[in-house]
Amino acid sequence: MIGRLRRTYRRLRLGTRLALGLGVLSLVVFGVVGTALTTYMRDYLSAQLDTQLAQGQIAQSKSIADYGTLTGKKYYSWFYAVYDVADGTPELRRPEDPADLPEDVDDFTALARAQSTAHTELLRTEHLRGNGEYRLRACEVEPGVVLVSAAPMDDIEDTVGQLIAIQAVTFGLALMTLVVAGRGMLRRGLKPLSDMAHTARGITSHDLTDSARLPVRHDKRSGGPEVEELRTAFNTMLEHIDDSLAVRAEAEQRLRRFVADASHELRTPLMSVRGYADLFQYAAANAPEERDKHLARLRAEAARMGFLLDDLLLLARLDAAEVETPLRLREADLVELVEQAADAFRVTHADHPLTLAPGPGSLKLVLDAQRIRQVLDNLLTNAAMHTPAGTQVSVAVSMVNGAAQARIADAGPGIPPADRARVFDRFYRVDKARSRDRGGSGLGLAVAQSLVRAHGGRIDLTSEPGATVFTVTIPLTGAAPWGHKPATQHV
Numbered sequence: 403m404i405g406r407l408r409r410t411y412r413r414l415r416l417g418t419r420l421a422l423g424l425g426v427l428s429l430v431v432f433g434v435v436g437t438a439l440t441t442y443m444r445d446y447l448s449a450q451l452d453t454q455l456a457q458g459q460i461a462q463s464k465s466i467a468d469y470g471t472l473t474g475k476k477y478y479s480w481f482y483a484v485y486d487v488a489d490g491t492p493e494l495r496r497p498e499d500p501a502d503l504p505e506d507v508d509d510f511t512a513l514a515r516a517q518s519t520a521h522t523e524l525l526r527t528e529h530l531r532g533n534g535e536y537r538l539r540a541c542e543v544e545p546g547v548v549l550v551s552a553a554p555m556d557d558i559e560d561t562v563g564q565l566i567a568i569q570a571v572t573f574g575l576a577l578m579t580l581v582v583a584g585r586g587m588l589r590r591g592l593k594p595l596s597d598m599a600h601t602a603r604g605i606t607s608h609d610l611t612d613s614a615r616l617p618v619r620h621d622k623r624s625g626g627p628e629v630e631e632l633r634t635a636f637n638t639m640l641e642h643i644d645d646s647l648a649v650r651a652e653a654e655q656r657l658r659r660f661v662a663d664a665s666h667e668l669r670t671p672l673m674s675v676r677g678y679a680d681l682f683q684y685a686a687a688n689a690p691e692e693r694d695k696h697l698a699r700l701r702a703e704a705a706r707m708g709f710l711l712d713d714l715l716l717l718a719r720l721d722a723a724e725v726e727t728p729l730r731l732r733e734a735d736l737v738e739l740v741e742q743a744a745d746a747f748r749v750t751h752a753d754h755p756l757t758l759a760p761g762p763g764s765l766k767l768v769l770d771a772q773r774i775r776q777v778l779d780n781l782l783t784n785a786a787m788h789t790p791a792g793t794q795v796s797v798a799v800s801m802v803n804g805a806a807q808a809r810i811a812d813a814g815p816g817i818p819p820a821d822r823a824r825v826f827d828r829f830y831r832v833d834k835a836r837s838r839d840r841g842g843s844g845l846g847l848a849v850a851q852s853l854v855r856a857h858g859g860r861i862d863l864t865s866e867p868g869a870t871v872f873t874v875t876i877p878l879t880g881a882a883p884w885g886h887k888p889a890t891q892h893v
């Protein structure tokens with residue numbers, strides 16, 4: 403039975419359980435208050451009756467002493483007994499009226515005997531057979547004479563009974579009102595919790611693989627500071643879930659796009675290798691003079707595929723930089739690296755005049771010289787590939803706000819606004835029609851950005867017709883974002 407009640411209680415809603423708990427607590431409080439009030443009222447009425455007995459016996463004792471009678475000094479429904487006490491033995495006088503004595507006077511006699519021994523007024527509550535509860539008081543009228551008066555306690559019991567009935571009805575109604583109204587108030591107060599539970603159920607039924615935001619929120623403000631705090635934390639949690647889902651969906655989409663682009667990029671040189679291999683086999687058998695030509699093409703395609711794989715491997719290692727260290731850091735001169743990259747650019751892209759702007763004579767940094775040189779080469783090559791022949795290219799080195807900056811600018815047609823946000827994406831090309839032989843694999847800027855970020859820096863792009871500027875910023879404090887130690891860790 404108890405186990406069944408417990409299971410039923412556990413199935414109740416929180417508001418109902420709190421209301422029942424409040425009702426039980428209120429019942430205990432009402433019980434304590436009612437008991438204290440009833441006890442106080444009983445004691446007060448008893449004290450009033452004792453006072454009335456004492457005042458009545460004063461007049462009665464004077465009447466007995468003066469006239470030997472109680473005539474005119476009696477109270478309705480009271481009993482009176484006068485005893486003559488000799489040698490501690492009380493003798494009952496003949497009553498003036500038989501109704502003055504109850505059927506059983508043993509309690510009166512015992513109290514008179516006790517009073518003669520104590521020589522002071524005595525009070526007792528006795529149950530008189532056939533008459534009910536009475537309050538008895540014994541006092542000495544004069545030496546050897548004891549008066550015992552008895553007043554009924556029916557009025558006290560009736561008053562106390564009515565008080566208990568009134569308390570029971572009042573407390574019962576108050577308890578019922580408290581439980582019903584409290585349950586309603588608690589349910590309204592806990593409504594935000596119910597809404598959040600509904601929201602949580604909505605989340606469990608939502609497809610978390612979808613990149614869309616969760617379609618549920620709790621925006622009603624009620625329930626007090628504690629519920630408001632929980633509401634804020636709940637909505638913040640949902641925002642984090644939304645952000646995490648969006649990041650995961652974006653990462654999955656980028657991964658799918660990356661795999662598709664990588665497969666497409668690798669497919670072209672592989673098909674070329676296969677085609678030139680077939681041509682080489684045919685030329686070796688039928689036209690030996692073509693063998694060297696096809697073999698050179700095979701080597702070129704293999705080298706191109708190797709460069710692509712190297713870039714993919716570098717990007718993968720940069721993405722997993724927390725696991726492995728893709729940089730070999732040591733002190734190097736950024737100005738010297740820029741000058742070397744400029745010299746190489748002039749040799750390989752003679753159709754693009756290059757200007758090296760004046761700057762500091764030397765700028766020492768802790769960095770991976772080979773990778774920063776690769777960044778500079780990629781940016782310069784990008785400027786040459788995406789601008790017409792004869793376009794002016796410039797390079798400048800400076801120090802700005804505690805960081806080293808290298809600016810690569812060209813005076814070409816610029817990058818369309820719609821493409822600027824994606825030029826650093828892997829395999830992304832601004833000119834979709836550009837051939838791979840001419841336009842590259844689309845990894846150059848992605849590799850450059852990843853390498854600069856690995857050094858704790860960034861690449862900023864500004865572009866308009868006639869002026870496209872890539873600004874490489876590297877902190878002067880060195881690039882050890884993963885706790886590298888200069889010149890001690892290797893790729």
